[in-house]
Amino acid sequence: MQYYTELVKASDVIRPGQSVIVEVSYPEDLEGEYKSSVHDVDFERNLLVLSMPSFKGRLVPLPRGTRCTVKIVDSSAIYTFRTAVLESGRDEDGFPITKVLFPNRLRKVQRRRFKRIKIFLEGFYRVSSKDEPLKRFVTRDFSAGGMLMVVNDILTVGQIIYVTMDLDENLKLVDQPARIVREAGILETGERMYGVEFLNVSPSLEKKLVTFVFRKEIEMRNKERGDIE
Structure with missing residues (x-):
């Protein structure tokens, strides 16, 4: 950073x-x-x-x-x-x-770039048509600018996907456009990891995502502190 x-x-x-x-x-x-x-x-x-x-x-x-x-x-x-x-x-x-x-x-x-935190979140994505069934993914890390996602399917760098995530009571992503920017490896389970960049993020949504990440980071620090105590 x-x-x-x-x-x-x-x-x-x-x-x-x-x-x-x-x-x-x-x-x-x-x-x-x-x-x-x-x-x-x-x-x-x-x-x-x-x-x-x-x-x-x-x-x-x-x-x-x-x-x-x-x-x-x-x-x-x-x-x-x-x-x-x-x-x-x-x-x-x-x-x-x-x-x-x-x-x-x-x-x-x-x-200069968004803070990225290691966190497991669940979400769903589709590749094109809204009629296409949603496919599940989980994150390995997350930021206001994108995420590292784990999926079962093979995706292509440059491919556009549409992401839906329920982050908290007041923050949801619904068909958020995103781009696959890199391949990040294959797990022993056969699942694949991809780096994803969010597209067309409005200033208001960006601010909410930054705040969400910042608060999650604080929560994790406080939990670690509580576990030590």
Whole structure:
């Protein structure tokens, strides 16, 4: 994975609803990565209101003074800054929140290609006509740009397929165009592996896929941490 960084104005990139990862470095007993999102932002006071961070679905009211790195996830980049928690609690509507200050400029970590994670997911594909029956596949890895898929049939590099996957409650691929870009070997079972590139991905779908991969990566890291503990 290649990266490059630059500084960008916070007012140009922070928006309510963006996915956020809060990486806590202190206190030691809270170290780890937590899911969150941008709830509200006050650019005059440089105040960022986050939905209260969660770990494995449980809300964690990070105490005042907790040192952390905030990562705001966008479709092609992550915007980061270091800060400390001002307070955790509920807003006037009773919504659980955590407040932090942010600098005028954030570090933009630009990803030159999509993050790929090793994950087993089930999906279905067809080669051409919608009347053609769907064929099952499983993934060996997945990214917002494509996947490594395992199938029973022989496919050809350059061939177009149409992918259907139920990734989570709010994210589904239905007849998503994709191209076979490489042969990746044959398993002992006789199944074949192919590298696949998604085609004609809209900016909104790309952002959802990037967020999905990022969250899955965090879930796997937290699971590994829990298994060790």
